[in-house]
Amino acid sequence: MSMGFDKETFKKSVIYNVKNVFRKTIDEATPEQAFQAVAYAVKDVIIDEWIATHKEYEKQDAKTLYYLSMEFLMGRALGNNIINIMALPEVKEVLDELGFDLNAIEDQEPDPALGNGGLGRLAACFLDSLATLGYPAYGCGIRYRYGMFKQKIENGYQMEVPDDWLKNGYPFEVRRAEYATEVKFGGYVRTVWENGREHFVQEGYQSVRAVPYDMPIVGYGNNVVNTLRIWDAEAINTFSLDSFDKGDYQKAVEQENLAKTIVEVLYPNDNHYAGKELRLKQQYFFISASVQRAVKKYMEKHEDIHKFFEKTVFQLNDTHPTVAVPELMRILLDEFNLTWDEAWAVTTKTCAYTNHTIMSEALEKWPIELFSRLLPRIYQIVEEINRRFVEQIQQMYPGNQDKIRKMAIIYDGQVRMANLAIVGGFSVNGVARLHTEILKKEELRDFYEMMPQKFNNKTNGITQRRFLLHGNPLLAEWVTGKIGSEWITNLPHIHRLAVYADDPKCQQEFMDIKYQNKVRLAKYIKEHNGIDVDPRSIFDVQVKRLHEYKRQLMNILHVIYLYNQLKDNPNLDMVPRTFIFGAKAAAGYKRAKLTIKLINSVADVINNDKSIDGKIKVVFIEDYKVSNAEIIFAAADVSEQISTASKEASGTGNMKFMLNGALTLGTMDGANVEIVEEVGAENAFIFGMTSDEVIGYENKGGYNPMEIFNNNYQIRRVLMQLINGYFAPQDPELFRDIYNSLLNTQSSDRADTYFILKDFPSYAEAQQKVDQAYRNETWWAKAAILNVACSGKFTSDRTIEEYVNDIWHLEKVKVEIEANQ
Numbered sequence: 001m002s003m004g005f006d007k008e009t010f011k012k013s014v015i016y017n018v019k020n021v022f023r024k025t026i027d028e029a030t031p032e033q034a035f036q037a038v039a040y041a042v043k044d045v046i047i048d049e050w051i052a053t054h055k056e057y058e059k060q061d062a063k064t065l066y067y068l069s070m071e072f073l074m075g076r077a078l079g080n081n082i083i084n085i086m087a088l089p090e091v092k093e094v095l096d097e098l099g100f101d102l103n104a105i106e107d108q109e110p111d112p113a114l115g116n117g118g119l120g121r122l123a124a125c126f127l128d129s130l131a132t133l134g135y136p137a138y139g140c141g142i143r144y145r146y147g148m149f150k151q152k153i154e155n156g157y158q159m160e161v162p163d164d165w166l167k168n169g170y171p172f173e174v175r176r177a178e179y180a181t182e183v184k185f186g187g188y189v190r191t192v193w194e195n196g197r198e199h200f201v202q203e204g205y206q207s208v209r210a211v212p213y214d215m216p217i218v219g220y221g222n223n224v225v226n227t228l229r230i231w232d233a234e235a236i237n238t239f240s241l242d243s244f245d246k247g248d249y250q251k252a253v254e255q256e257n258l259a260k261t262i263v264e265v266l267y268p269n270d271n272h273y274a275g276k277e278l279r280l281k282q283q284y285f286f287i288s289a290s291v292q293r294a295v296k297k298y299m300e301k302h303e304d305i306h307k308f309f310e311k312t313v314f315q316l317n318d319t320h321p322t323v324a325v326p327e328l329m330r331i332l333l334d335e336f337n338l339t340w341d342e343a344w345a346v347t348t349k350t351c352a353y354t355n356h357t358i359m360s361e362a363l364e365k366w367p368i369e370l371f372s373r374l375l376p377r378i379y380q381i382v383e384e385i386n387r388r389f390v391e392q393i394q395q396m397y398p399g400n401q402d403k404i405r406k407m408a409i410i411y412d413g414q415v416r417m418a419n420l421a422i423v424g425g426f427s428v429n430g431v432a433r434l435h436t437e438i439l440k441k442e443e444l445r446d447f448y449e450m451m452p453q454k455f456n457n458k459t460n461g462i463t464q465r466r467f468l469l470h471g472n473p474l475l476a477e478w479v480t481g482k483i484g485s486e487w488i489t490n491l492p493h494i495h496r497l498a499v500y501a502d503d504p505k506c507q508q509e510f511m512d513i514k515y516q517n518k519v520r521l522a523k524y525i526k527e528h529n530g531i532d533v534d535p536r537s538i539f540d541v542q543v544k545r546l547h548e549y550k551r552q553l554m555n556i557l558h559v560i561y562l563y564n565q566l567k568d569n570p571n572l573d574m575v576p577r578t579f580i581f582g583a584k585a586a587a588g589y590k591r592a593k594l595t596i597k598l599i600n601s602v603a604d605v606i607n608n609d610k611s612i613d614g615k616i617k618v619v620f621i622e623d624y625k626v627s628n629a630e631i632i633f634a635a636a637d638v639s640e641q642i643s644t645a646s647k648e649a650s651g652t653g654n655m656k657f658m659l660n661g662a663l664t665l666g667t668m669d670g671a672n673v674e675i676v677e678e679v680g681a682e683n684a685f686i687f688g689m690t691s692d693e694v695i696g697y698e699n700k701g702g703y704n705p706m707e708i709f710n711n712n713y714q715i716r717r718v719l720m721q722l723i724n725g726y727f728a729p730q731d732p733e734l735f736r737d738i739y740n741s742l743l744n745t746q747s748s749d750r751a752d753t754y755f756i757l758k759d760f761p762s763y764a765e766a767q768q769k770v771d772q773a774y775r776n777e778t779w780w781a782k783a784a785i786l787n788v789a790c791s792g793k794f795t796s797d798r799t800i801e802e803y804v805n806d807i808w809h810l811e812k813v814k815v816e817i818e819a820n821q
């Protein structure tokens with residue numbers, strides 16, 4: 001139990017909060033009010049440790065990491081915080097005594113969905129690990145008024161509903177007005193001569209006030225509480241007399257509007273660059289505020305800004321925070337009057353960049369016109385960085401225009417953010433071994449040849465505290481019963497389970513737990529989708545953002561193919577299978593949204609076909625998010641990780657499934673490669689082209705899917721069902737675009753860009769092996785237990801230790817707390 005936790009105090013605190021906040025006695029409180037009261041009581045416990053942690057950091061003058069990210073997909077905080085302060089049994093007892101159920105109260109919390117998918121969830125797992133390992137770190141991001149939209153399925157179509165996550169207030173956040181700061185946009189730069197040197201002053205700008213809200217990030221059982229700092233925008237001196245006097249009414253209104261719109265909404269694109277002006281405003285807004293604050297904090301304790309990098313490191317989560325490079329340069333040049341070389345030496349020792357994708361549609365490029373208009377001083381600095389870098393290229397490769405074309409930061413009317421991030425930092429990392437190798441050999445080859453020392457790999461990880469201890473309490477307790485609780489903070493220790501993989505009693509226990517988790521998910525599906533699913537069927541799950549490269553389309557085409565076989569032969573011997581999908585599509589991604597409609601249309605036909613005797617069910621779970629993800633992973637038998645090889649940089653969903661004892665059905669892509677290496681290819685179902693084969697075809701301009709169409713009757717039959725009204729009798733043309741994407745070269749796109757038909761036969765064969773394997777319960781249980789036992793590498797604790805050793809060089813800090821202060 002946490003040193004700061006006292007059961008009776010906690011109980012009084014909950015009762016008091018209900019009274020004080022809602023003017024009610026505890027027995028009158030609604031579940032939502034009870035949630036608020038419990039959350040505030042938990043925050044009370046956390047606060048002392050939070051303060052103590054930061055005192056300790058100050059005392060030790062510890063080097064601090066700023067993890068800069070446009071997204072933090074945190075999931076619910078209450079349950080995780082209770083676990084991490086090690087007060088779960090006591091809190092349950094108190095709530096029991098008060099007549100409440102913890103699960104029901106947890107269900108009242110909105111998911112703070114300040115992220116899209118994997119990238120934002122990675123940032124959240126990293127914060128959990130940093131706090132648990134005791135490293136001084138801030139997450140820095142944006143307090144979006146509306147986070148990721150809520151997905152409703154109506155008539156099979158995705159509808160986007162605003163996610164008003166702050167409507168009842170968020171109990172864990174603290175507004176820190178004392179750290180508010182100004183961020184400037186637009187205007188022009190005036191050059192003045194002073195003391196024999198040029199100075200640059202931004203004038204005629206609009207500005208907003210950035211106000212931070214802090215959320216506690218509680219380490220597991222170690223009294224450490226770090227901070228996620230998300231910035232809100234407020235208007236500066238709205239309608240001040242000043243503005244009226246100067247006739248600046250227009251400007252005052254514009255500043256008011258800028259503040260309102262800037263943090264209004266999270267862009268719902270995953271792995272896709274939209275190029276919207278407001279997005280660049282968001283980026284500069286939270287980066288300028290975060291960098292200004294980091295510099296101020298450093299200067300409170302230190303004299304010499306030249307040594308800033310000794311106490312500070314900025315990790316850029318993808319290119320979205322790359323303006324941190326020129327913003328730090330601006331502060332050093334314009335506010336501290338450093339020379340260019342001095343400022344550059346500090347900046348390039350402070351910033352480090354994580355690459356998350358090689359797909360060209362995700363590469364951020366800003367038109368010069370937009371960039372220089374919005375950020376005139378920052379643009380000047382980027383121009384100078386580019387001028388000096390191009391000079392360096394020319395020295396190294398005299399007369400080689402191709403090198404400049406590929407590596408210049410400003411080229412062809414655009415500012416290329418990845419190039420700026422690579423040049424402006426000391427580290428470039430990929431997120432799985434295969435991904436990093438592709439970066440070095442293909443996408444970033446020229447940079448790798450010029451600066452090989454910057455490149456390194458950091459295979460992603462996930463936190464076992466959320467995705468096993470919190471999300472799957474039955475399995476967590478079973479694991480602890482077998483091998484003790486060390487796995488909670490040292491996941492490789494879970495390998496001790498391997499000796500139980502062959503034990504029939506353990507296999508039975510494991511499968512019973514899986515069954516109970518499937519019952520829990522079936523109940524969720526019944527409540528939320530109104531569909532009955534059989535927990536004895538194989539739960540075959542693909543949950544992740546909807547994207548063509550992730551190939552949900554291949555999955556659903558295979559479901560159709562199986563269904564056809566069942567229709568031809570109603571006695572077909574197959575293990576009943578429930579195909580479970582969950583995915584949000586970007587609001588503007590037409591083909592992805594049509595794929596959701598296709599999945600739901602296929603589900604309608606199959607789920608209502610009595611003739612197949614329930615052998616196949618198809619379920620699309622609405623509004624996939626962290627809180628229901630936890631329930632889904634716990635219940636999965638099969639983990640679908642079927643991206644086109646080379647396209648998924650790492651994946652982290654694959655790791656969550658493995659940790660919960662699902663078997664991977666996947667391609668040799670991203671971290672799947674390393675998962676198979678850990679658990680053995682015999683305990684997974686691997687299929688499809690390799691990344692080398694995919695890249696080989698791409699370099700030849702693709703392949704011809706018509707050959708497959710013409711020669712494979714079963715595939716042709718499935719494709720024809722897309723355009724003959726089989727799944728859309730009212731509108732036979734409904735799925736024409738999907739059909740075209742696979743076969744037609746009418747459009748300028750290559751046909752079947754993601755090699756769905758090419759990989760289909762091998763996928764169907766692997767699916768057949770799944771069916772056969774599941775019949776052998778002993779084999780399956782053993783393989784599932786081995787997946788859990790071999791998941792040790794994929795903890796984000798390991799990833800963080802690698803970042804610390806190779807990039808950040810932080811020191812661990814210990815926080816001691818007196819009891820009952």
Ligand SMILES: *Cc1c(COP(=O)(O)O)cnc(C)c1O
Pocket residue numbers: 116117118119121543544545624625626629650651652653654656
């Ligand atoms: C882990 C996770 C993701 C990332 O899943 P991938 O399969 O790696 O794409 C996306 N969304 C949520 C809610 C997650 O928990």
